[in-house]
Amino acid sequence: MEDALERFYRYREVFKTVGVVFTFSLPRQHSLKHYHRHIQLFAAPNGVCSSITENKHIKAVKELYRRSNRFNALGQMLETNQRLDKLAAMRINFTAREMLTGTCLSSVLTSMKTIQGPVPPSPNNEPEVNQGSAAQISTEEDPEDVESDDGPMVIQAHVQLAKTPQGKKRAQTVPALANELGIPRLPTLIRQFLFEQNLPGDLRDLSEVPLYECPLYDGKVSVFNSASSRFYAPSDLSGVAGMRTEHIRACPRWRNESARYDCVFINTDTECGYNGMRGLEIARVYCFFSFTFRGRYYPCAVIRWFDKPDDRPDEDTGMWIVRPAYRANRFPEYAVIHIDSIFRAAHLIPLYGPHFVPVNLHHYHSYDAFRAYYVNKYADHHAFEIAF
The missing domain is CATH 1.10.1220 (Arc Repressor Mutant)
Incomplete structure (x- = not known):
């Protein structure tokens, strides 16, 4: 091949002197010198017959x-x-075998006609009922049952836990889960969570509520590695009625490599995202779990809060800045929340400093290695619509 290319470059001037047919298309001469190497690397002649290979590449x-x-x-x-x-x-x-001709209904009707024979004419010259029209009328909705809704579209998300709990692979009691997550205050957080759920009318801050007033629970829990959020996002690639589903991961080992704890948007107002980041908070999920207390099922999440140091987005990037929240004694600010307060997954971009990022810093260290983050509203169209 190299010898042939050398001779081609030497004698190709003849095409200029003699001339060629206008409908004749020469190969891509500027890339001929790469043929030999690219065939060895990719088994592709660098664009020749690209329409055929690309078509097969898409399907295969x-x-x-x-x-x-x-x-x-x-x-x-x-x-x-x-x-x-x-x-x-x-x-x-x-x-x-003609098994795909017609439909199941037409096949059944043909079989019935064969068994029953021709239908005799109806007596008294009564007109025959058009069964197709009757079926069509019976399936039409009553106009009184359909109501035009001109109100605003509600973008409240529906979050549910994974179908299969981890069982014996993860902790099965509250003390064991606290030890696994390294959060000694987890039993206290669960008691405060139960206080909020059972006494929603109590407006006191949880820090002001004595612990003895909070229900006690230290029984069994079911731990899950993920949850799914289904929300209305017609601007993005979505399914029927513009709904979209995404998975939120919170597992100690993701794809046999490292831990993965995703960040989420948390609803803190009743407008469900219409106030943008002023009605949303950012948190990182460390665990999904569920338990039953006094006959009531509670699907929950252990989260760490992020604080917003300013009440407006960054003027240079247009994105909000958040920082990991700490308590007064510099301990991380954890909480237990109901999964109904989770909106969807959030993507954070580290706020890089003036120094170079270490070479040994892997992608799964990003949410632990930096002090502040941008809330990426450019992750998709829906994020742009809510993170303003």
Whole structure:
């Protein structure tokens, strides 16, 4: 190939002197010198027949990768490819046997006509009922049951825990969970949480409530590694009615590498995001758990609060700045909240200082290594709509 390229560069001037057909398209001559190396590295001739290879690449690689969970995706992609081949072969088989002609309903109606024979004419010359029209009328909604709603769209999110608890893999009692998370005050936080849930009319600050007035619970808990938030986000890639679902992770080991504790938006007003960051707080989730107290089920989250040092976004970036919150004795400010107060996941960008970032600083250290963060409102369209 190198010899052929050398001869091509030597004799290609003949195309200028003799001339070529206008419909003739020369290869991409500026990239010919990379052919040999790129074929060795990527098995691709650097753009030649790109329309064919790109089409096959989309079907064989891109679509399969998007169907995977993006972690060790090769095995999942190969298995998906095998299943698609089997489905294609099955479709050819069913088509040859005429199993895909018509619908299930038409097949049943044809069978009934074959068994019952022709329908005799109705007596008294009564007109036959158009069954198709009757079925259509019966499925139409009563206009009185449908009401036009011109009010504002409610963007309150619905958060629910994962379907499967971790069981014996994680702590199963309150003291064990406090030891696992390294939060000795967790039993106290749970008691304060129960006080808020059972006495919502008490307007006292939790710091002013004596601990003996708070219900005591130190029984069993079920720990979960994630929760899902479903919210209205029509501006982003969403499903039916503009709803979108995302997962919030809080697990001590993510993909066999390190811990992952995501940040979230917390609703603190009744406007559900219409006041922007003035009605939202930022927190980092350290654990999702649930328990039953006096016959009532409580899905909860252990969080660490972030403070907003200013009452307006940064004038240079347009993003709000938050800092990890501390108590008076410089201990982190933790809390136990109901998952209904969680809006959706939040993305924070470290507020970098004048020094270089250490080389050994990994991405999973980002939320622990910096003193302040920007609330990234440019993460997606919905974040831009609420984090103003």
